[in-house]
Amino acid sequence: MKNTQVILSARPQGMVKSSDFDIQTNPLEEVKEGELLIEIEYISLDPAMRGWMNEGTTYIKGVELGAVMRAFSAGKILESKNRDYKVGEYVSGLLGAQTYAVSNGQGLSRCDIEKGPLSWHLGILGMPGMTAFFGLKERGQPQAGETVFVSGAAGIVGSTVGQIAKVLGCKVVGTAGSDAKCRFLLEECGFDAAINYKTEDVDQKLKEYCPEGVSVFYDNVGGPLLDTVLANLARGARVVICGAISQYNQASFYGPKNYMKIVSARGILTGIIVFDFIKEYPRAVDQLSEWLNAGKMKTKEQIIDGIEQFPVALQKLFTGDNFGKLLIRV
Ligand SMILES: NC(=O)c1ccc[n+]([C@@H]2O[C@H](COP(=O)([O-])OP(=O)(O)OC[C@H]3O[C@@H](n4cnc5c(N)ncnc54)[C@H](OP(=O)(O)O)[C@@H]3O)[C@@H](O)[C@H]2O)c1
Structure with a gap:
């Protein structure tokens, strides 16, 4: 199996550019004991990514040049050698801008798709x-x-x-x-x-x-x-x-x-x-999904197909060309 990955290839000066990224197809790494394999369905584009592309550390360390771009992503577990997670469950987390992710389960959130579609778990429920x-x-x-x-x-x-x-x-x-x-x-x-x-x-x-x-x-x-x-x-x-x-x-x-x-x-x-509120996320997800399902709130999404669109999509956040939560559908 192959993994298509968005690699940070240059540190942007000013506005983020397509040439700051490389799209590469690499062999999928092996799933070791304690790990799980996730097939990513959605990748979130977030303004914070611009800061993550810089060198140095703010509240989180910058992405290394040559590494997979840090991104919140969501998808389905295809294989699990981790007893806390089952095949078929939906999860989200900092899984990167790539088509598959291998994770040890740390920092993952389960996505209850009865509370809202998977894409919402990177937006209003994410x-x-x-x-x-x-x-x-x-x-x-x-x-x-x-x-x-x-x-x-x-x-x-x-x-x-x-x-x-x-x-x-x-x-x-x-x-x-x-x-x-x-x-x-x-x-x-x-x-x-x-x-x-x-x-x-x-x-x-x-x-x-x-x-x-x-x-x-x-x-x-x-x-x-x-x-x-x-x-x-x-x-x-x-x-x-x-x-x-x-x-x-x-x-x-x-x-x-x-x-x-x-x-x-x-x-x-x-x-x-x-x-800082990570332990309290479940109560916020419950409250927001209750308000959404009761028609007290709405959410809007803009979904772009294809991981290769990642660099162009990211720029939209800074030009205002996005309208709604911006996501890549892998
Ligand atoms: N502190 C945290 O933990 C945390 C976590 C998540 C997000 N954030 C911050 O929350 C903010 C919103 O994030 P989001 O995910 O909701 O993004 P978003 O608002 O969905 O998308 C970015 C929007 O920013 C506006 N924008 C871009 N350049 C601008 C400019 N020069 N002047 C005024 N508006 C500009 C654009 O809308 P217009 O068409 O209106 O210009 C664009 O659509 C960001 O600042 C982000 O860094 C903070």
Whole structure:
């Protein structure tokens, strides 16, 4: 059996390029005692991959040049020499951008496909959904009646954050990069208002939609947009820094100029790394699947066929050409 693998071949300078990857077909490694073989069905494209392509360590070590690109993937167990896992079970985890993975079972999650299709276990029921759930609830601590503002709102994290906040009784406003994405937020996700940050004046619209100020700001974008929202905080606001996608391809990060607004708002500026909540994932999966199955939440996916599309697909995250959770179907 052969394994098609996406190999990191160069460290990107600026925007990620197709030439940063090689697609190789290699012999499949042998499954040893304690290991299992997984046939991968979906590979997730995540903004964090841009940081993983850099040298050095942040919250996780960068991928080595010549190694299989790190990726969350999901698939079916074809062979098991590990007594904790049975052939035919569905699992997900950091299994890499490849068609087959051999794992010792550590760090894998079982995917209960009665709770949602396998692809959802890389999206709303997977790492991005967990980020939204714990980032908003544990760090943002939204209270019913408060105003929650979400940047990158049409993405899988942002759209999940906004919908959870609606279920919790908040007013929700978000930014996205196209009119179609803003319509999706209003018509499908139940947002109270949506701002196209590419064509509208965010500060002016924010003041119009949130005259009471923002009590929870869930930031996926960073850069000047973060400054705009910092200038419009309500007293006691919580600012959750989840990501800064506007900065990932920049040589140096834009630092917030308006951070003193945290002082005048008596606010809290906090960060979230989803992996810190790993032991609590099952309760979030149960809650999100209950809300999805009850029609209280929706999720949108964009699925691209063929592992060889991986390099082109990854770029879409940074140009905004993705609409919904971006996945490769292997
Ligand atoms: N801290 C954690 O543990 C954790 C875990 C998962 C994800 N994250 C972070 O969560 C954020 C969202 O991730 P996701 O998986 O939900 O991705 P996503 O939002 O589904 O896709 C990325 C989106 O970012 C927007 N974007 C790209 N460049 C931008 C720019 N220069 N300015 C403003 N928006 C830009 C684009 O939408 P538009 O069309 O709206 O521009 C694009 O569709 C990322 O920052 C990611 O790093 C953090």
